[in-house]
Amino acid sequence: MAAASSRYGGMALLALAAAVLATPAAATELPADRAEWMYHSYDGAGRRVDGPSTLLRMRIGERVSFNGTYFVEDIRDGSPDLVGTASPAREKRREEGVGFDILARDALVSLAGARSREPDYAGNSFSVHVAQAVFGGMTTIRLGYARGLDDVFRLGNPNPIDTASRLRMRLGVTQVLSTRLEMTADVEALSDLGLLGSPYRLARVLGTPEPERLPRTRVGRAFAVGATASLGSTRAAYGSYRLAYDSWDLRAHTLELGLRQRLGARWSVEGGLRLYRQDGASFYYDNAPAGTEHVSRNRQLATFHSIAPAVRVNVLAGRPTADSIITVRGAWERSRTDYDDFTDAAGRPYAFDANLLQLSVAITF
């Protein structure tokens, strides 16, 4: 794994350097200065996670922009696959992130680092992304590279019991097809190594609970295509499809469709629908028939499908100065998930409804 990641990592960094140093073909802009506060909430399957998050982004000179983010998640977990284990029922997770966007010869280079802390898990990540418009602005090429290194703890033990490392590499293209239509295509390679599950989660083998046993490596690929179209001066539509699969034999399809409508000068509304279908990992069992090298009853790895309609609303709330605007944004997603091979305490196929909510206020200047 180390040799493979070194080889592919070298290729990615080289491609990034070439994109940065290439002759400029079209203008690229720094993101606008922005201050935002958001409340987020997820409630479903006995798990409730909510909290505030903040973003501050400011330009430093003509070619550099700095951003900082802070997330807090209050986690109350009564998930059916963790109930009865030693996993804490309530905990708080905090994440801090800093980043820089740099204009380099009309390419936009984004550097970001983040760390997250909760009582039994510490995550650290670093990423580099490059975007450059070519062919007169009709095509945008995007490259991404990210690494993560996490420490896994067990409550009561101050020293990490294991680690997990992650590698992500992504290539994407956005292509203008006409004055009203553009499409995107993305491919991503993923590689994880180490303790990739929860030290608390139990599997079920012949009706008897025992600690889950996951492979210590996971290699995946994902492909996505999408398109957005202008349907006039007040309406737009979008759609996307993603295929993801990995070495655990998990395969998933995601389809998203949506419509955006402008209502007057200040309001816009969006309606979307997300369909998701997953074929579970090869070592996933609701009740394993016999002892196997790897076994898990994590419903995240089960076979299931979900449907999730969503509504998003944006309001231009005010203009404090000529160069600044205040926007208020709300989003609500209601999802229904049905499992083929995960059962509840009564032995029936498990299903749940979940609500996702986001409320934010932002000033852009």
Place this chain on the structure above:
Amino acid sequence: MTRATLRIARVLTAGALSALAGCAVPTWVKPYEQERLADPLVRPLCEPLAERHLAAVRQATEGARGAVVSAGGGCGRGQ
């Protein structure tokens, strides 16, 4: 793949990317004709907090990973 072949592939990849960026290719949609595509309805602004939250929820509830496409654009476009 031998080391020499890999080295050649790296140089060719870097050269191709460098050449493409400055390549004069006929464009059938001029920059001044992309006004409709620049509309926030078509190219929504990147909402990093919202997209980060969505990504965290998906990661915690689903097994699929990678190539996440935010609903109709947003941060994934390189903004």
